[in-house]
Amino acid sequence: MRRTIWLEDDESVCILDQTALPLREECVRLKTLAEIARAIEVMQVRGAPLIGVTAAYGVAVGLREAASPTAANLNTIRRTLVATRPTAVNLRWAVDRVIRRVAEHPTSSWVDIAFKEAHAIAEEDVAASRSIGEHGADLLETLYRNKEARTLRILTHCNAGFLATVTWGTALAPLYVLKERGIPLHVWVDETRPRNQGYLTAWELSQEGISNTVIVDNAGGHFMQRGEVDAVIVGSDRTTRRGDVCNKIGTLLKALAARAYGIPFYVALPSSTFDLSIESGSEIEIEERDPSEVHSLGFSTARNPAFDVTEAHLVTALITERGVFAANEETLVAAFGSTSPSP
Amino acid sequence: MRRTIWLEDDESVCILDQTALPLREECVRLKTLAEIARAIEVMQVRGAPLIGVTAAYGVAVGLREAASPTAANLNTIRRTLVATRPTAVNLRWAVDRVIRRVAEHPTSSWVDIAFKEAHAIAEEDVAASRSIGEHGADLLETLYRNKEARTLRILTHCNAGFLATVTWGTALAPLYVLKERGIPLHVWVDETRPRNQGYLTAWELSQEGISNTVIVDNAGGHFMQRGEVDAVIVGSDRTTRRGDVCNKIGTLLKALAARAYGIPFYVALPSSTFDLSIESGSEIEIEERDPSEVHSLGFSTARNPAFDVTEAHLVTALITERGVFAANEETLVAAFGSTSPSP
Numbered sequence: 001m002r003r004t005i006w007l008e009d010d011e012s013v014c015i016l017d018q019t020a021l022p023l024r025e026e027c028v029r030l031k032t033l034a035e036i037a038r039a040i041e042v043m044q045v046r047g048a049p050l051i052g053v054t055a056a057y058g059v060a061v062g063l064r065e066a067a068s069p070t071a072a073n074l075n076t077i078r079r080t081l082v083a084t085r086p087t088a089v090n091l092r093w094a095v096d097r098v099i100r101r102v103a104e105h106p107t108s109s110w111v112d113i114a115f116k117e118a119h120a121i122a123e124e125d126v127a128a129s130r131s132i133g134e135h136g137a138d139l140l141e142t143l144y145r146n147k148e149a150r151t152l153r154i155l156t157h158c159n160a161g162f163l164a165t166v167t168w169g170t171a172l173a174p175l176y177v178l179k180e181r182g183i184p185l186h187v188w189v190d191e192t193r194p195r196n197q198g199y200l201t202a203w204e205l206s207q208e209g210i211s212n213t214v215i216v217d218n219a220g221g222h223f224m225q226r227g228e229v230d231a232v233i234v235g236s237d238r239t240t241r242r243g244d245v246c247n248k249i250g251t252l253l254k255a256l257a258a259r260a261y262g263i264p265f266y267v268a269l270p271s272s273t274f275d276l277s278i279e280s281g282s283e284i285e286i287e288e289r290d291p292s293e294v295h296s297l298g299f300s301t302a303r304n305p306a307f308d309v310t311e312a313h314l315v316t317a318l319i320t321e322r323g324v325f326a327a328n329e330e331t332l333v334a335a336f337g338s339t340s341p342s343p
Numbered sequence: 344m345r346r347t348i349w350l351e352d353d354e355s356v357c358i359l360d361q362t363a364l365p366l367r368e369e370c371v372r373l374k375t376l377a378e379i380a381r382a383i384e385v386m387q388v389r390g391a392p393l394i395g396v397t398a399a400y401g402v403a404v405g406l407r408e409a410a411s412p413t414a415a416n417l418n419t420i421r422r423t424l425v426a427t428r429p430t431a432v433n434l435r436w437a438v439d440r441v442i443r444r445v446a447e448h449p450t451s452s453w454v455d456i457a458f459k460e461a462h463a464i465a466e467e468d469v470a471a472s473r474s475i476g477e478h479g480a481d482l483l484e485t486l487y488r489n490k491e492a493r494t495l496r497i498l499t500h501c502n503a504g505f506l507a508t509v510t511w512g513t514a515l516a517p518l519y520v521l522k523e524r525g526i527p528l529h530v531w532v533d534e535t536r537p538r539n540q541g542y543l544t545a546w547e548l549s550q551e552g553i554s555n556t557v558i559v560d561n562a563g564g565h566f567m568q569r570g571e572v573d574a575v576i577v578g579s580d581r582t583t584r585r586g587d588v589c590n591k592i593g594t595l596l597k598a599l600a601a602r603a604y605g606i607p608f609y610v611a612l613p614s615s616t617f618d619l620s621i622e623s624g625s626e627i628e629i630e631e632r633d634p635s636e637v638h639s640l641g642f643s644t645a646r647n648p649a650f651d652v653t654e655a656h657l658v659t660a661l662i663t664e665r666g667v668f669a670a671n672e673e674t675l676v677a678a679f680g681s682t683s684p685s686p
């Protein structure tokens with residue numbers, strides 16, 4: 001399975017350009033903080049975990065650009081990176097982790113320390129994704145055995161596959177593990193307007209040999225109603241301490257339909273996606289992207305919220321690298337209270 | 344307000360080509376049954392009521408093509424027209440009404456009788472649409488007065504405006520009447536993938552001076568959750584005797600969200616859209632259109648159901664030309680049992 005981000009010559013951050021996929025596989029070298037910030041903003045990299053890793057490298061690259069970096073540089077770098085995407089909490093979490101780390105050391109070693117910490121975040125992301133895959137596969141394999149269905153039929157929204165992380169993915173990681181275990185799978189892929197990240201999901205599933213069918217975002221309710229979906233699994237950009245899940249716009253509609261038709265609705269996320277500093281999803285700033293992503297008709301306007309909030313009561317379980325948890329405050333604070341980003 | 348279908352020189356059926364809209368306003372002359380069938384199939388005309396009217400003219404045009412028409416011609420014409428779109432009941436209803444009518448007369452007058460009956464269906468559609476508009480406006484005006492909102496904010500899916508009928512529309516007719524009454528309105532328009540009929544809705548609302556904003560189909564749940572939608576109103580392609588509403592794919596997801604957030608969900612339809620011969624929406628054949636409407640990526644397949652079924656319990660009220668009705672079998676059979684198409 002491919003990696004989405006890596007270093008070349010120990011100096012350039014290289015990424016798979018996700019705005020070129022799935023039509024073309026192109027790599028882009030990012031040599032400056034401005035290039036990294038832009039790559040996040042225009043979604044050459046996307047997916048909350050990968051945004052976090054990229055931004056961590058952004059701190060290192062930003063420090064290298066400053067001849068002799070100071071605390072003022074750190075502030076500027078942080079502001080630049082945090083401004084790129086307001087919703088995904090992993091970005092802030094990763095940037096702050098690198099900044100806290102370098103601040104423990106003399107300025108002369110900041111660049112090295114920052115690159116090391118960014119590497120560490122990347123490697124932890126790989127391990128977390130694989131672990132999410134194992135835990136999620138256990139859950140879904142039980143579902144498969146209990147249903148005695150010939151094929152496990154999963155619906156997913158947006159892309160929370162290996163392209164959304166360093167590798168493996170979050171929501172799709174369990175499917176890759178199930179594939180290793182020989183469980184027959186079929187995946188319904190929401191196209192995920194306005195940016196069509198479903199195409200990325202279809203592309204990576206097809207690359208890994210998993211049967212999939214793309215549907216318009218309108219169609220998931222119909223297939224759930226007609227008994228053609230066994231489970232829904234999605235990723236998250238931020239999950240609050242009571243378990244409200246902020247994820248790609250349209251997730252909420254699928255969660256409501258899953259509830260209506262008795263279908264389990266799972267969210268797969270690394271613990272870095274929890275934001276225990278807020279209780280309710282209504283407190284999350286929802287990024288509104290350019291209306292031209294929706295349409296450019298002269299005679300009407302558009303609104304383009306990029307995310308929505310699925311209330312905790314609609315979430316069957318949260319699948320993390322540390323296991324599977326119920327979406328409620330008591331459980332989440334007990335499990336993640338000591339490691340989540342501070343307010 | 345424009346008409347979508349009319350006769351020229353008493354012989355050509357002229358239509359506004361809805362595959363060219365909203366970019367270009369083009370009229371197309373349909374001179375043969377094959378042209379009429381194709382116009383319905385490729386959606387140059389669309390919307391259940393307009394499909395019905397067009398098909399009615401199709402019978403007349405088809406009879407004119409046969410030098411001296413026979414019952415065999417009638418059968419062929421019926422088969423050709425009914426095969427174009429399997430879901431909308433108005434098509435079968437209108438075709439059968441014209442055929443029943445001509446069958447009462449000598450074959451020499453069939454062409455004239457068929458054109459007259461098609462005209463009658465068209466004019467009844469205009470009257471029904473206007474009446475739906477008045478009844479729906481009464482309902483929505485009450486909602487507006489009770490909420491004391493400054494603007495009534497309506498969400499609609501697909502196009503059930505004047506373009507879906509001869510003129511006025513079904514779901515949008517009440518909005519045009521509210522506009523006449525001076526009620527301030529704003530309409531959230533679902534783009535309605537895969538065919539983007541939302542663009543038609545935005546275009547016709549803008550033509551009539553009603554403020555509107557196009558959103559992706561994923562976004563409606565978010566706006567309902569955040570309190571930015573006062574009511575949802577849609578059309579229907581077929582509604583069963585217990586009130587299950589078959590309509591454009593994606594309608595169900597909006598109905599589930601409206602229910603979750605306590606927002607009224609209205610369906611506007613002429614009585615010709617009722618199919619009292621079936622009880623449950625699960626009995627309706629759901630048209631699957633070409634997967635290439637969804638995407639043409641080489642590496643994955645697509646499924647493209649064109650409609651879904653919103654269960655009666657999710658429907659707040661049905662707005663018809665005869666008034667507003669609850670979506671349940673007792674009410675609907677009492678009100679429409681004697682006039683609906685027979686099985």
